[in-house]
Amino acid sequence: xxxxxxxxxxxxxxxxxxxxxxxxxxxxxxxxxxxxxxxxxxxxxxxxxxxxxxxxxxxxxxxxxxxxxxxxxxxxxxxxxxxxxxxxxxxxxxxxxxxxxxxxxxxxxxxxxxxxxxxxxxxxxxxxxxxxxxxxxxxxxxxxxxxxxxxxxxxxxxxxxxxxxxxxxxxxxxxxxxxxxxxxxxxxxxxxxxxxxxxxxxxxxxxxxxxxxxxxxxxxxxxxxxxxxxxxxxxxxxxxxxxxxxxxxxxxxxxxxxxxxxxxxxxxxxxx
DNA sequence: CTCGTCCCCTGGGAGC
DNA sequence: TGCTCCCAGGGGACGA
Numbered sequence: 001x002x003x004x005x006x007x008x009x010x011x012x013x014x015x016x017x018x019x020x021x022x023x024x025x026x027x028x029x030x031x032x033x034x035x036x037x038x039x040x041x042x043x044x045x046x047x048x049x050x051x052x053x054x055x056x057x058x059x060x061x062x063x064x065x066x067x068x069x070x071x072x073x074x075x076x077x078x079x080x081x082x083x084x085x086x087x088x089x090x091x092x093x094x095x096x097x098x099x100x101x102x103x104x105x106x107x108x109x110x111x112x113x114x115x116x117x118x119x120x121x122x123x124x125x126x127x128x129x130x131x132x133x134x135x136x137x138x139x140x141x142x143x144x145x146x147x148x149x150x151x152x153x154x155x156x157x158x159x160x161x162x163x164x165x166x167x168x169x170x171x172x173x174x175x176x177x178x179x180x181x182x183x184x185x186x187x188x189x190x191x192x193x194x195x196x197x198x199x200x201x202x203x204x205x206x207x208x209x210x211x212x213x214x215x216x217x218x219x220x221x222x223x224x225x226x227x228x229x230x231x232x233x234x235x236x237x238x239x240x241x242x243x244x245x246x247x248x249x250x251x252x253x254x255x256x257x258x259x260x261x262x263x264x265x266x267x268x269x270x271x272x
Numbered sequence: 273c274t275c276g277t278c279c280c281c282t283g284g285g286a287g288c
Numbered sequence: 289t290g291c292t293c294c295c296a297g298g299g300g301a302c303g304a
Contacts, residue, residue, distance in 0.1 A: 024280070024281090024298090024299085024300085025300090048298080048299095063298080063299090064297090064298090065281095065297085065298055065299085066281090066296070066297050066298055067281090067282080067283095067296090067297080089282085106281095107281080107282055107283070108280085108281045108282050108283085108296090108298095109280080109281055109282085110280070110281070110297095110298060110299080111298090112299095126299095151274080151275090152274075152275075153274085153275065153276090157275085157276085160298095162298095162299080169297055169298075170296095170297060170298085171297065172297095216297075218296075218297060219283085219284075219296070219297085220296095220297080221297075259276095260275085260276055260277075261276075261277065261278075261279095262298090263295090263296085
């Protein structure tokens with residue numbers, strides 16, 4: 001979103017072509033046509049969604065899924081070659097009035113897009129039930145303690161649930177739990193005020209470190225300009241099954257388990 | 273309601 | 289080299 005913003009805010013979408021009718025879900029009716037001619041007012045983020053506000057009052061909502069990626073292509077373009085070299089899995093191609101093209105590429109097509117009518121963001125089916133932002137003021141130890149007390153599940157599943165806190169994914173939950181010394185299997189009922197304080201601090205620390213490193217490039221993640229992220233080199237737990245725990249004075253070995261269909265990595269020695 | 277399971281899809285890597 | 293199997297950052301639809 002930060003990579004797209006300087007290129008798109010204030011730009012007019014002069015051409016729009018959707019190469020398929022659906023990604024994870026069907027695109028809205030007449031999607032490309034409804035983008036064409038619009039001026040982009042602003043880009044913001046909520047949870048894992050990018051919200052692109054348009055000059056007709058509608059909001060273009062985008063979720064990248066697992067492999068979705070917005071790419072900014074800069075020219076030069078010529079009259080015989082108005083399109084940049086096409087890449088496999090380019091699904092949406094937008095031309096702007098700034099010699100810049102916006103291309104949405106998504107190998108697995110788990111990403112999706114929606115158009116939200118004016119003043120309709122609060123009731124949009126994707127946004128309505130989202131919990132607080134993990135880096136916002138609403139995500140406090142007191143909030144977390146109350147939210148966890150109302151559930152019967154593992155702390156891993158709870159932190160991944162976007163209704164509890166919106167924006168944590170599988171990699172970062174493993175890292176957060178490693179950092180707090182809490183096993184992903186721990187029942188939410190046994191996570192009290194002290195652990196909640198540590199969790200809130202760890203959520204902020206891990207996310208801020210990851211953002212500073214430009215995110216995690218596992219296979220597909222790229223910035224809008226094609227750059228890779230580097231946070232994967234900082235992982236302490238995720239993807240390190242069998243390796244020695246990197247915490248000082250811990251002689252544990254990272255273990256991989258599956259919880260509700262997702263992998264968790266943790267150190268059974270210092271995560272309890 | 274609230275859980276866990278399965279599934280959407282493609283491609284990369286491991287193992288044979 | 290080529291086949292098969294397993295696995296992957298997310299989250300919605302189900303059924304229990």
